[in-house]
Amino acid sequence: MEVTRGDITWKVFDFAFKTHGHYISETWSQTVAFARTGSFVIPEFILTQRKFFKSAADITCKNNVEFKDFPEFGKKYCLEGKDVSLVLRFFTPPAIRFFLVKDMQITIEAKGNQVIFYRFNKQTNPKDIAGFVAEASQIMQMLTGDLNTK
Template structure:
């Protein structure tokens, strides 16, 4: 009999958590729908299938498990097809598991022809990793870029061509951004950071600014 109150309490707590979670997700969905309308974009809902096939090859979309793309909106800016969405994945198991969220922008254009690359903020673990063979593509004429970012990919010569003067200066002027590219697609995000829908417009403008550097 003593177990009954505990079971009831557990059900009550579960119900409250579910209701709060539903409310938060629904409120964000409505905010994204409103932003989509102001941008002239279409709200597509949820689903990995909305991400371009080539972009799905990139490292972010192959991390962890329980991967989800939510609140996907789609539009066009000049010659660029744009997707903005919330993306999450889970790593670890049991009590050691954690879920990582970020707002991602995907830009796709026929003007892009990029080698596969990954770029993100360089941290202490990366610096230690370089002693054990982790390869970081550095640019001796751009020490701030090389100090601030880890850049990697198999086609080093192609990556060096893609990361010309304008691109390197663009990254030197910013901190803590992540970018991945392959072929006709770039993705742009801040790892582990879901942007509030009110900031999606400025987030998009920043991503388009980077795109313009790559196609110069």
């Protein structure tokens, strides 16, 4: 599915991948909402809830971006970015408050003019796709400000 709203083109699809260990391989699959902006540039980052990392022993949040005015953000979310100073400027106080109030169970990965949203290893029921895209769109609007995402 592909939809353009204002300056943002949305695509929604299911994505599956395999991981291989010493004696086991697992298949993971999830529904992804992919957003591409026409001109807005977003710093490279990954944002996910910390509770995901507590349940996945082999994954850690190594380079967490911390907001000194919002220490509770770092307790709730793992935010990693290639250029920390850009990520710190990109996440405005209203955006940080938005994430603190919401129970965001969506992982967000961004780079340049592309952002993906997904719930790790969860596929969205087709009847719930509109709600999933609406949630991703709300997050996108909070992060990008005045872009027309509705």
